[in-house]
Structure formats: structure tokens, C-alpha cells
Amino acid sequence: MEERLKELKEEVLAKIQEASNIKALNDVRVAYLGRKGPITDLLKGMGKLPPEERPKMGALVNVIRESVTEVLEARMAKLEEEAINAQLEKESIDVTLPGRPIKTGNHHPLTRVVEEIEDFFLSMGYEIAEGPEVEKDYYNFEALNLPKGHPARDMQDSFYISEEILLRTHTSPVQARTMEEKKGEPIKVICPGKVYRRDSDDATHSHQFTQIEGLVVGENIRMSDLKGTLSLFAKEMFGNDREIRLRPSFFPFTEPSVEMDISCFKCGGDGCNVCKKTGWIEILGAGMVHPNVLEMAGYDSSVMTGFAFGMGPERIAMLKYGVEDIRHFYTNDVRFISQFHRTEA
Numbered sequence: 001m002e003e004r005l006k007e008l009k010e011e012v013l014a015k016i017q018e019a020s021n022i023k024a025l026n027d028v029r030v031a032y033l034g035r036k037g038p039i040t041d042l043l044k045g046m047g048k049l050p051p052e053e054r055p056k057m058g059a060l061v062n063v064i065r066e067s068v069t070e071v072l073e074a075r076m077a078k079l080e081e082e083a084i085n086a087q088l089e090k091e092s093i094d095v096t097l098p099g100r101p102i103k104t105g106n107h108h109p110l111t112r113v114v115e116e117i118e119d120f121f122l123s124m125g126y127e128i129a130e131g132p133e134v135e136k137d138y139y140n141f142e143a144l145n146l147p148k149g150h151p152a153r154d155m156q157d158s159f160y161i162s163e164e165i166l167l168r169t170h171t172s173p174v175q176a177r178t179m180e181e182k183k184g185e186p187i188k189v190i191c192p193g194k195v196y197r198r199d200s201d202d203a204t205h206s207h208q209f210t211q212i213e214g215l216v217v218g219e220n221i222r223m224s225d226l227k228g229t230l231s232l233f234a235k236e237m238f239g240n241d242r243e244i245r246l247r248p249s250f251f252p253f254t255e256p257s258v259e260m261d262i263s264c265f266k267c268g269g270d271g272c273n274v275c276k277k278t279g280w281i282e283i284l285g286a287g288m289v290h291p292n293v294l295e296m297a298g299y300d301s302s303v304m305t306g307f308a309f310g311m312g313p314e315r316i317a318m319l320k321y322g323v324e325d326i327r328h329f330y331t332n333d334v335r336f337i338s339q340f341h342r343t344e345a
């Protein structure tokens, strides 16, 4: 029996060393030291030994069991430590790695251009005036020297809601409303907002678009004031080298009326695809407020004069950012919109 005990000890010590993980070591413990294991069997078989041998053999079995348990626990502690180290290695965080960028939104290019234009005029002492998009025929046309049946109404195809109500076709009705409200006082406002026309959508036209109106009324306001203001505006939006040119035009609510071109910012005036080889790009309509419009709003046109202008920020944004189709502004494709980060301005 003593021989068998020694063999058993060698065997279990070898198995303990072989066990390469916690589960395998646990299996060894159950197999050799468990209730059905050979050491327990030996203890149970003690009864069959002669009484004088029993204490000696009992002590021997206990010594072997204790020494095997000790080796097993030491091995277990080592395997546990190795497992923890392996886990730490796997889950370790490299604090020197750069963080993942957080996706942020940015302003729509059109909003940016509108805000840029607003900032410029606010810095020149203008205020912002607003009016309704669902407008009375009176303010959209009549108060702007466009009585019913006037052929120039055809210049702006309209969405009528009833005989007297329509979606405003331009921001000029805000001129008429502001003059009526100010009751003969001087005015210096810009009026940004949405407008609607029965235009067929194409690369440069939309049935809904944005306009920014400007109106200055006071004593002694002259065409040269309009020209100086627009010249500064063009330099602010398109760069210091920009020249402007005013061409005669026609709007029923201004007299004289002009259209403003800027010298092409791409070719500097030599002629290219952006300016269609002319060296100039049209960006807005303007003029001196027609005396009839001033009178209808209660201003004495012999004392007070004014200038007004109206521009399309979509067209300005298209020029500024080289956008070839106005419809990109409305389809909200993030691949398009996300190209215009504030830092690029």
C-alpha cells in the first residue's frame, strides 16, 4: 500500500504540472482528491489493514494529501495570475491613441451666405425687417406700382391662393409694409426671406428660393449712395479686387432701375466659363424707390428719397462656392452639405 501511495503521489504531481489552465487543474483536483478519487478510496480501505499498521498508513495518506493539496493550490494561484495577466493584456487601453472624432453638424451653405450678408448690412447700421410669406396682392404688387392688369406682373409668375392672396413672389412687399409702418420716418432695413414663383425648376431656377431686400429711405438719399453701398458689399462677399457695374434695367417700383454685375472673380474680367466669356456676373436688381411707391406709403417724395435692391442668395452661394445646380441646396444630401465646414470660410 505504501508503494501504491508513492506511485499515486508521482502520478498526481505530474498531472498537476501538465494542467495548463484552471479548468484542467480543477479536473485533476476532483479526480484525485474528490470523494470518488483514489486517495479517498485508500483512506476508506484502511479498515482492511491490520490494526497496528493503520496509524502509520493513515498518517502517510494525510501527509501525501496535504503535500498534493499544497502543490495544487500553488499551481492554481499561478494559473489564476497568468489568466488575469492575459486578460489585462487583452483589455489594455492605449492612452496614447488619438480619440475618435465626434461628428458634428454644420451650417447649411445657404444659411451661411444669408448670415454673411446679414452681418455685413448689420455692421453698416441696417436693421432686419420681416414680412409674411402668404401675402396680400396689394403689398406684393399694387403698393409697388404694379396695379391689377399691369403687364410687368407677368415678370413674376405667381401662386395665387385667392383673388387677393398669394405666396409672395419677392421680398419687395416688405418694403411697402415697412414704409407704411414707419409713417414718414427714415428707414434702413434688409429683409431676408423665402419667396415663391411658378418658375420651372432647372439648374439656376427654383419655384421656392431666398431673397434679401434692402431699403434705405431718407432725405438726400442718392444713386451714388446705392452704388457705394453695393460696391462695398461686392468686395466683402467676393474679395477686394471686385469691380461693380450698373446696367439700366426695369422694375416698376424703382426709377431709375439697374442690374448690378460684379467683375468675374474667377478670371478677373478676362472671360471664362463662370462669366460666360463676358467678364461680368449679374447678382442683383436695384434702383431708386419710385416716387409713386413712396407716396402710396405716405412719404412726401419731394422731401424723402430712397434706394432699394433685391438679391438671390442661392445665386450668390452658387458663385461663391462653385455650385453648378441650385437644386443641391434643397435636396439635403449630407455628402453635399458636409463639404461646407465653418473653418473653410
Ligand code: FA5
Pocket (backbone or CB within 6 Å): 156, 169, 170, 171, 172, 197, 199, 204, 205, 206, 207, 208, 209, 210, 211, 213, 214, 251, 254, 283, 284, 285, 286, 287, 308, 309, 310, 311, 312, 313, 314, 315, 326
Ligand atoms: C426682383 O425680384 C426684385 N424684387 C428685385 C428688386 C428689389 C429690384 C428692389 C429693385 C429694387 P428679380 O425677379 O430679378 O427681381 O429677382 C431678384 C433675384 O432673385 C435675381 O437676381 C436672382 O438672383 C433671384 N431669382 C429670381 N428668380 C429666381 C428663381 N426662380 N430661382 C432662384 N433665384 C431666383
